[in-house]
Amino acid sequence: MSIENDSPQDMAMQEAAERSTLAHYDQVAEQFWLGTREHDVSQNIAALLSALPAERPLKILDLGCGPGRDLIQFTALGHHAVGLDGSESFCQMARENSGCTVLKQSFLELDLGEAEYDGIFANASLFHVPRPALPEVLRHCHRSLVEGGVLFSSNPRGNREGWNGQRYGNYMEYDESAERLHQAGFEIIEHYYRPAGLPRSQQPWLAIVARKC
Template identity: 55%
Template sequence: MTLSPDTLRQISDLTRTHYQDSAESFREGTADHDVSQNIAALLRHIEGTEPFTIMDFGCGPGRDLKTFSGLGHRAVGLDGTERFVEMARDDSGCEVWHQDFLALDLPDAYFDGIFANAVLFHIPAQELPRVLGQLRATLKPRGVLFCSNPRGDNQEGWNRGRYGSYHDLAAWRDFMTTAGFEELEHYYRPTGLPLDQQPWLASVWRRVG
């Protein structure tokens, strides 16, 4: 089924409203999440000389912006939720762009890496090729995209006030390779648990061309 422009606007608006209304509790609930494995996965694949210019796509309250900045990189955040943008600017001191994920306006060949942690699953599947194309275009040649998403059986819909698309590895690979990326690695999280207890699929990709 094709989602109409009105439906896409509703998906975007209601998902942002969910996060806007729960911004404080979200910040408190995620402040201590350890994503060092994911940050390291992005950084070890970026080529060139540090410091790198990195976009935290869906930066939320700014937790990971502070980490990238603290490591000496130039970190730029992007989020669609106004309250998150305010929090991230205040807490990290970094530049943060307020943009709807379905209406991006990004510079060409600007970033060495993109950190998309727990965010791309909010993009409806029909819009994902376009959004991935925009992320590819804002990466420098051979730039690197990290993404982590809750995995599933390629279904999508509403879940507790948020819209989500839940892909398996094969489907995600197809989206990414079609968009012009090559796979560098993938793994499941949390580490050290059986696969059926690892709901997150993390993967790292290089821009081709």
């Protein structure tokens, strides 16, 4: 992945961040599956699908699919779901759990093709991308969507970047997230905070629906 103006030291940091984060998920893969398989993300799935054509099955990329929970749901709704994750353990689990095609790819070395997908579902995954690498990741997403395709992202919000134990996180609020998406060629359709119905101070998650333009 080529990131303009990045020094070798910056690239090494980004690669180390991804390597450590993926190693963590490989180590806790079974525990992660047991702890998240019942999480209700139906609001997020509905937000993506409501922005896309309803009259036909859709091709959806679950970017950072983990053990495959949401692949199962998209398939049950009649869509063609493809998973992608950098964790070998997650990829194996997702294939077994969902029966879907699952690509093992680093976010820093994405190869998504061109105009391949109607929608991309990036639920709790893009925040692991170091800030300098995010523009190129978003450009890959933009290129892989059909005309008018939609990217859904949900990430923990904040104004910091750095380590949380073995995992690396990039936490942004709405204005910066929207700016990054606009720069990559997206227009914002809607955004909301989760969990629903709580004061903003108790809503750590920011969800954004953005269309390729």
